[in-house]
Amino acid sequence: MTKIEPYLNIDDAIESLDNGGRFYNILTSADDGVISQSELGKVAGLLNDKQQMILFFEISISNLNADKRNEVISKLEDKLKETYLKFKPLELLPSEAFSKGTIASNAIITGIPTLIESKDEFTGFILIPIYSGEITTFSMIPLIDLYDVYELKDEKSDEKFLIAHVKSENKLPEKKIKVAGILKELKLDKEEDVASEKYLEAVYHLEVN
Numbered sequence: 614m615t616k617i618e619p620y621l622n623i624d625d626a627i628e629s630l631d632n633g634g635r636f637y638n639i640l641t642s643a644d645d646g647v648i649s650q651s652e653l654g655k656v657a658g659l660l661n662d663k664q665q666m667i668l669f670f671e672i673s674i675s676n677l678n679a680d681k682r683n684e685v686i687s688k689l690e691d692k693l694k695e696t697y698l699k700f701k702p703l704e705l706l707p708s709e710a711f712s713k714g715t716i717a718s719n720a721i722i723t724g725i726p727t728l729i730e731s732k733d734e735f736t737g738f739i740l741i742p743i744y745s746g747e748i749t750t751f752s753m754i755p756l757i758d759l760y761d762v763y764e765l766k767d768e769k770s771d772e773k774f775l776i777a778h779v780k781s782e783n784k785l786p787e788k789k790i791k792v793a794g795i796l797k798e799l800k801l802d803k804e805e806d807v808a809s810e811k812y813l814e815a816v817y818h819l820e821v822n
Contacts, residue, residue: 618819619675650696706723710796722813776814796811
């Protein structure tokens with residue numbers, strides 16, 4: 614998961630985002646007052662993943678006040694504004710994520726993470742596609758086998774929500790953070806027909822002062 618250093622002022626945000634794109638984006642110009650998808654993709658390090666681009670964009674401007682955020686958003690090209698509205702993440706507390714979050718949508722959740730270190734502490738399964746030639750099958754795999762799993766706790770209550778990121782030596786700090794990712798379904802038992810839980814597949818995080 615990538616740690617984000619958010620923009621601290623609007624001038625830095627616009628200078629970074631209105632960057633002209635990559636060298637082959639010959640129809641895009643830096644400092645023209647319009648932020649294109651190619652320019653956002655360049656600073657996010659992405660090519661075609663529009664959903665993740667918007668996730669990066671939203672968390673990178675999250676420390677600006679509402680007026681400044683809206684000013685940056687107003688500079689998005691028309692098609693990118695449509696993409697932004699489609700994938701704009703909900704900002705949630707852990708206590709809100711299950712009831713208000715929608716599977717496959719972007720979300721930014723704020724809380725304090727605690728790593729679940731043992732399989733004995735956690736049970737949950739996800740569907741993983743397995744490809745064999747032109748045939749695709751699915752297998753139920755324990756989430757904790759593939760991901761570092763955390764309980765993200767509300768700062769002022771004991772309510773928690775699960776977040777997970779691909780296993781890494783770099784663990785999340787046990788302090789207040791914002792975590793940005795995609796909400797996904799989690800089955801507590803292999804026999805469940807319909808998933809009864811949700812978790813956030815985390816992509817970005819930033820520390821909250």
